[in-house]
Amino acid sequence: MSRFMPIAVCASIALVACVAALATRPPTTEPPVADAVENSITSFATDHPEWAVLRNDRRDATPIRFGHAKHLDRTLLGAPPGGLQCVVCHAPEPTGRAMLPISFDAHCRECHAADLGNINVAEGIIAAEMTPHGSVAEIALALDRKLGEWARQQPEKFAITPDAAEPTAPEPPAEGVPTKERRRGSARDKPKAEVPAFSSIEERDAWFTLQRSAALETLASRSRCGYCHTNAIRPGPDGIHFEIPPPNVPDRWLPRAHFSHLSHEMLRCNECHTANESHDTSHILLPTMASCRECHAPAVNGSGGAPHDCVLCHTYHTDAPASQGMRVVEDLRRKR
Ligand code: HEC
Ligand code: HEC
Ligand code: HEC
Ligand code: HEC
Ligand code: HEC
Ligand code: HEC
Numbered sequence: 001m002s003r004f005m006p007i008a009v010c011a012s013i014a015l016v017a018c019v020a021a022l023a024t025r026p027p028t029t030e031p032p033v034a035d036a037v038e039n040s041i042t043s044f045a046t047d048h049p050e051w052a053v054l055r056n057d058r059r060d061a062t063p064i065r066f067g068h069a070k071h072l073d074r075t076l077l078g079a080p081p082g083g084l085q086c087v088v089c090h091a092p093e094p095t096g097r098a099m100l101p102i103s104f105d106a107h108c109r110e111c112h113a114a115d116l117g118n119i120n121v122a123e124g125i126i127a128a129e130m131t132p133h134g135s136v137a138e139i140a141l142a143l144d145r146k147l148g149e150w151a152r153q154q155p156e157k158f159a160i161t162p163d164a165a166e167p168t169a170p171e172p173p174a175e176g177v178p179t180k181e182r183r184r185g186s187a188r189d190k191p192k193a194e195v196p197a198f199s200s201i202e203e204r205d206a207w208f209t210l211q212r213s214a215a216l217e218t219l220a221s222r223s224r225c226g227y228c229h230t231n232a233i234r235p236g237p238d239g240i241h242f243e244i245p246p247p248n249v250p251d252r253w254l255p256r257a258h259f260s261h262l263s264h265e266m267l268r269c270n271e272c273h274t275a276n277e278s279h280d281t282s283h284i285l286l287p288t289m290a291s292c293r294e295c296h297a298p299a300v301n302g303s304g305g306a307p308h309d310c311v312l313c314h315t316y317h318t319d320a321p322a323s324q325g326m327r328v329v330e331d332l333r334r335k336r
Pocket of ligand 2: 060062064066068071072084085086087088089090102107249253269270273275276280281282283284285286
């Protein structure tokens with residue numbers, strides 16, 4: 001029956017671009033943070049510069065759409081009474097120092113499963129099934145599987161008839177042609193796409209490719225994958241390209257220093273992060289250096305008094321890590 005297997009997974013849907021983007025991680029902030037740093041700092045309390053990611057009006061360039069304010073609104077549909085708490089999405093690592101990465105399955109799926117849409121091929125001839133949350137290649141595979149199953153169930157429709165007319169799929173059949181569906185259905189039934197007659201294997205394969213591209217184009221739209229993934233769809237030399245730019249959500253924002261959430265349990269999250277007011281991913285929700293100085297400075301009139309020597313926050317002579325938002329817990333994410 002392999003004669004009726006439609007198309008091998010081809011990479012025409014900009015998969016090449018996708019892989020290239022993965023290989024060269026785009027900077028997660030704009031403008032990117034320079035490698036060079038201020039190097040004449042004598043005291044945290046007096047001449048330490050603001051964190052580089054908060055200088056020069058940098059914005060978070062993560063290609064995921066997400067508004068904190070909307071999601072923290074107590075009236076958000078699907079949220080528990082009292083609204084979503086930060087820790088629902090930002091659970092601390094076992095050490096308590098940093099936060100574990102965001103994941104679609106753990107933090108978004110419950111409310112947003114429907115936005116994935118259905119694998120809806122051949123204009124609805126095939127019963128729909130929910131799209132997997134995976135790469136474009138995985139989705140293309142799922143589409144092919146669906147088309148393959150369907151073709152195997154009705155081999156007569158896919159037989160090659162060498163004298164058949166040019167196929168004009170996937171259009172509804174011409175007026176008055178008594179298709180099986182029309183004979184069975186009522187007059188009000190929406191006409192479905194019909195499988196054309198194929199005069200060659202090439203024609204048949206081309207028809208399958210067309211079905212798959214149409215289904216992928218729908219998925220790429222702003223109401224599906226594009227709801228959360230920015231730049232999911234872009235014009236290319238031979239039509240629309242569908243790719244998911246690697247989300248690459250940074251899980252460390254200040255890699256040149258260390259920080260511990262556990263040591264600051266006495267503060268509420270929103271005393272350091274203004275998430276409740278943020279409507280856009282582009283905001284970098286980090287506390288400023290001045291906010292640390294309220295405690296990490298010499299004790300004066302009841303403020304300051306917490307340690308402020310360099311080694312509290314820096315390790316001497318370590319390799320300089322990447323200088324901006326980055327993903328260091330890649331392995332953790334993969335293991336989950
Ligand atoms: C309370 C914590 C804290 C203390 C104390 C502290 N730093 Fe920093 N420092 C930071 C953080 C956070 C950053 C930003 C790291 C990043 O951008 O990855 C930083 C950045 C820097 C940078 C890079 C500056 C740039 O141009 O981006 C240097 C150099 C530096 N610190 C030196 C020092 C020295 C020297 C001391 C002691 C006199 C010191 N720091 C004390 C937290 C601290
Ligand atoms: C529904 C899930 C969800 C909830 C609830 C949530 N966040 Fe987030 N948070 C995200 C996602 C997704 C990102 C990454 C995208 C982005 O940068 O906005 C993020 C990023 C962050 C970052 C990293 C810095 C940055 O600007 O990207 C901080 C800090 C943060 N959130 C703090 C909070 C705080 C504080 C709360 C509670 C007041 C909170 N979040 C509630 C999903 C959530
Ligand atoms: C409700 C928001 C939302 C929708 C809708 C959505 N995604 Fe995502 N997606 C995310 C978030 C958040 C991440 C980053 C966290 C993660 O990797 O789980 C992500 C990550 C990914 C990744 C990278 C996974 C990895 O391991 O790095 C791919 C690929 C992806 N999505 C594809 C898709 C496709 C294809 C669709 C449409 C069928 C889609 N997404 C729809 C929110 C969404
Ligand atoms: C408790 C349910 C819930 C969870 C969990 C949730 N969302 Fe939402 N989200 C909603 C609702 C409801 C809306 C529509 C709000 C509106 O338009 O008024 C929405 C809207 C959005 C929007 C469009 C508005 C905007 O903020 O840009 C995006 C994008 C989005 N969510 C992404 C995500 C991502 C990514 C995650 C996981 C990190 C997530 N959501 C987790 C319920 C949820
Ligand atoms: C004393 C101020 C402070 C408090 C309080 C605080 N944070 Fe942070 N948070 C930071 C700093 C500084 C960073 C940057 C650390 C880094 O990435 O190197 C950070 C980073 C983050 C990040 C990005 C991921 C990471 O681990 O780097 C998230 C998410 C986050 N905080 C959420 C929270 C939540 C949720 C709470 C409350 C439970 C909270 N924070 C309380 C200062 C604070
Ligand atoms: C409300 C006061 C307060 C604020 C604000 C505050 N800290 Fe702290 N921080 C402390 C105290 C108290 C300790 C514990 C000191 C100790 O263990 O001796 C501490 C510990 C630390 C440590 C050592 C953690 C460890 O266990 O390795 C670092 C690093 C640090 N703070 C960085 C920061 C940075 C960066 C900011 C600003 C974003 C900040 N702190 C804001 C009070 C504060």
